[in-house]
Amino acid sequence: MRAPQKKTNRVEKVNSLIQHILGPVLHENLRGADGIVTITKVETSKDLRWAKIWISIVNGDDDAVLGTLKNNIYEIQGELNRMLEMKIVPRISFHLDTGARYAEHINEIFKEIEHEREDNGNE
Structure with a gap:
């Protein structure tokens, strides 16, 4: 039985290169669009034939x-x-990478709980 393969250095380098190259390309293609788009992660297949580009969108329409x-x-x-x-x-x-948005949502919930505790403590 073969052990699962880890990402190779080559795949990691390709991921980094794609992210570096596509940043300005996306900026140019999304000129005039609402919001800020960031490439959060690139996942290239082991055979280097496919790459998933994960993006985060702030203040824009997904x-x-x-x-x-x-x-x-x-x-x-x-x-x-x-x-x-x-x-x-x-x-x-x-x-679409919704991780950052989800983390922000959870943070807002914690803030609401904290405010409720403060309000209940003052009564």
Whole structure:
């Protein structure tokens, strides 16, 4: 039985390169869109054929931003193909990373609980 394989250094380097390259490309493609878009994580398959791009959207419409990215996917992929010097460039797909938003929501709940305790303690 084979042990599960860890991410190789090559995959980690490709993840980092894709994130570095796509940051300015997304900024250019989303010019005029509401909100701030950040690439939070890139997950490239072990065979380097596919890459999931996880994005976080602050103060913007998730559906509108994802729609714009979907409409411009060929242009974005083309930029990546030109800039990433590899024989086979991973095909990209965009996914919404809701982790930061969820953490912010939980933090707000804790603040509400704290305010309720303070109010109850003063009565």
